[in-house]
Amino acid sequence: MNQFKALLLFSCALISFQLLGKTTSSVSSGSFITSGNWNNGAPVTGDSINVNHQMYLDVIFDVTGALVIQTGGSLSDTAGGSTYPLQITNTGKLILNGGDLSLEDSILIRNTASVVIGACDTLTVGGAKLENNTTFTIAACAVFIVNGTFQMENSNGIDCDGFIRINGNTITRNAASITGSGNFSTSGTVTFLNTSSIYGINTNCTPGPCNFGTGFPLPLELLNFGIVDIDGEFHFEWTYIQDEDIKEYRLQRSGDLQMWMDVFQTDSKEQSGSADYRCSDPMPMEHTSYYRLKILSHNTPTAFSQVIEVSQSSNTKQMNAFPNPTTDLIYLSCVDCFYELLDLRSNRLDVFQGGKVDLGHLPSGLYIPRSKMGTERITKL
Numbered sequence: 573m574n575q576f577k578a579l580l581l582f583s584c585a586l587i588s589f590q591l592l593g594k595t596t597s598s599v600s601s602g603s604f605i606t607s608g609n610w611n612n613g614a615p616v617t618g619d620s621i622n623v624n625h626q627m628y629l630d631v632i633f634d635v636t637g638a639l640v641i642q643t644g645g646s647l648s649d650t651a652g653g654s655t656y657p658l659q660i661t662n663t664g665k666l667i668l669n670g671g672d673l674s675l676e677d678s679i680l681i682r683n684t685a686s687v688v689i690g691a692c693d694t695l696t697v698g699g700a701k702l703e704n705n706t707t708f709t710i711a712a713c714a715v716f717i718v719n720g721t722f723q724m725e726n727s728n729g730i731d732c733d734g735f736i737r738i739n740g741n742t743i744t745r746n747a748a749s750i751t752g753s754g755n756f757s758t759s760g761t762v763t764f765l766n767t768s769s770i771y772g773i774n775t776n777c778t779p780g781p782c783n784f785g786t787g788f789p790l791p792l793e794l795l796n797f798g799i800v801d802i803d804g805e806f807h808f809e810w811t812y813i814q815d816e817d818i819k820e821y822r823l824q825r826s827g828d829l830q831m832w833m834d835v836f837q838t839d840s841k842e843q844s845g846s847a848d849y850r851c852s853d854p855m856p857m858e859h860t861s862y863y864r865l866k867i868l869s870h871n872t873p874t875a876f877s878q879v880i881e882v883s884q885s886s887n888t889k890q891m892n893a894f895p896n897p898t899t900d901l902i903y904l905s906c907v908d909c910f911y912e913l914l915d916l917r918s919n920r921l922d923v924f925q926g927g928k929v930d931l932g933h934l935p936s937g938l939y940i941p942r943s944k945m946g947t948e949r950i951t952k953l
Contacts, residue, residue, distance in 0.1 A: 593618030593637045598645065601625040604633070615639075623647055623671060632656045635664040635685075641693075643670025643883075649677070655698070660685040660706075668693035668714075670881075678720065681706045689714040689734065692862065692881040699740075702728045702748070710734040710754060713829060713862075715790065715878040722758075724748040724768070732756065735878060737790040741780075744768035750784075757789035758782050791875040793817075795846065797865055799880055806882055807852045810865060815840055815847035822866040823851055829862055829879070854914050854940045859883065900932035904941060911941040 596612035596619055604627050607614045615621045620638045623645035630650045635658070641647055649655050655677040660666045666673075666687045678699035681687055684706065689695050691711040699720035702708065706728050710716055714734035722738045724730070728748040736750070738758035745765035750756055756770050762777040762784075764770075771785040783789050795811040808823055818840035824832040836851045853863070865877035904911065904926040913922040915937070931939070 593620060595620040595622070597622035598625045598627055601627065603627070603650075604629050604647070605631050628653075629656050629658065629675065630654075632659075634659040634661055635666060636662045638665040638667065640665075640667045640669055641671030641673055645671035646673070647671075648674045658697075660687060668695060672696075676719075681708070689716060691734075692879045694878060701725075702730075704728075707731075710736065710752070712754070713879040717790075724750075732785075735790050742782075744770065753786055755783070755785040755787050755789050757784075788874075788876055790878060791867055794865070794867070794875075794877055797877040797880070799863075799882065805852055806856065807850055808863065808880075809848070809850045810877070811846055811848050812840075812867075813846040816842050816844055817869055817871065818842070818867060819870050820868040821849060822868070823853065824864050824866050825853060825857065826862045826864075827857060827860075832864070832866075834866070856882070898931065900930060902929050902931055903927065904929060914940040 593616065594612050596610045596615055598609055599611050600609050602609045605614050609625070609627070615633075617634045618637045621635075621640065623639070623641045625644070626646050626648075628650040629647055630653065633656070639660070655675065657677045657680065658675060659680045661680070662683045662685065664685045666681075666685075668689045670690060670693065672694045674694070674696040676698045678701070679697040680701050682701075682703045684704070686707045687695075688709045689711060692713045694715040694717065696717040696719070698718075699722070700718045701723040702725070703723075704726045708728070708730040710730065710732040712733040716732075716734070716736045717739070718737070719739045721740045722742045724743070725745040725748050727746065730736070730750040732750055732752040732754040734754045736754070736756045738760065740758070741760035742758050742762045743765070744763070745768050747766065748768040750770045752771075758780055760780040762770065762780075762782045764774045764776055768774060773784055793812055793814045795813055797808070797810040800807050800809060810821075812818060820840060821838055822834045823836040825835045826832045835853045835855065838849065838851065841847045860881060860883050863880045863882060867875045867877070869875070911924055911926060912920050913924070914920055921934070921939070
């Protein structure tokens with residue numbers, strides 16, 4: 573009898589193990605559930621998943637392993653199709669490591685799960701609920717946007733050095749907190765219950781909009797700010813829903829997230845309702861650079877968008893302009909190239925061939941000669 577009990581206990585020990593999921597990485601863009609888009613089969617719950625391409629979520633999915641969106645990768649709703657919620661549960665991990673996640677449906681994060689939004693990455697969802705000892709890290713210049721209700725409860729902690737923007741109401745309860753050196757803004761109300769807090773504040777905010785933390789909040793009226801690649805050239809697009817209140821938009825660029833310079837500016841269309849805009853950087857930097865919108869209003873303080881990180885490959889040919897600055901004559905080193913001469917608003921002023929060029933007829937200012945091989949910035953004295 574004792575031998576039987578020992579054998580039974582040993583047998584139970586044999587079947588008490590954890591089944592670890594596989595590791596699979598995307599090899600092409602497309603459906604999240606199509607096996608051919610992955611090197612080790614379509615992801616299932618418990619897998620370690622690496623997204624390196626533009627993937628579309630077309631299934632209700634529960635992450636209990638790890639979901640990592642790498643540089644060049646993204647995860648979003650199926651274009652023109654249905655929306656699906658995403659769950660990060662039971663020690664599951666969501667990591668944005670150079671890529672973005674954007675869903676019209678909601679995200680549920682619970683039961684010791686963790687989320688990390690890396691520097692300058694963006695997580696956008698239609699609603700969000702965090703519960704039961706989850707951890708959430710938002711790095712500097714990273715963005716978490718909720719287009720709906722945001723709920724946080726039961727000892728959840730968000731360490732936010734970036735931005736949180738809620739287009740809806742917020743409810744926090746049961747020792748949930750947001751700390752760090754970032755900013756939290758919402759278009760709706762904020763309700764605190766049972767020792768919860770946001771950047772040390774626990775007083776209800778009603779009616780909205782509400783703002784907590786340090787620095788500048790993301791403008792609630794900015795529906796989107798993104799980048800598209802058209803024939804190898806990066807174009808920036810944005811939509812503003814109260815365009816009549818805006819005086820001017822400026823696209824700014826930085827190489828270190830500290831010093832910013834204007835590379836494009838345009839007056840607002842000042843039309844009722846929303847307005848769409850597109851522009852490009854006439855003189856992109858080689859390698860990694862950062863972009864943001866500076867939004868100048870008629871009546872409210874200046875606002876800024878989130879930051880977008882862009883990697884620009886080096887030009888194969890070198891273009892130089894000298895002397896620079898100049899009073900009249902300038903020499904463009906590629907003599908067999910044709911150039912468009914642009915102002916800072918990307919207006920085309922002239923077209924000419926390289927070599928010696930007379931700019932004496934232009935007023936003093938900054939001008940940009942652009943060719944297919946690149947751009948240069950000229951200061952006319």
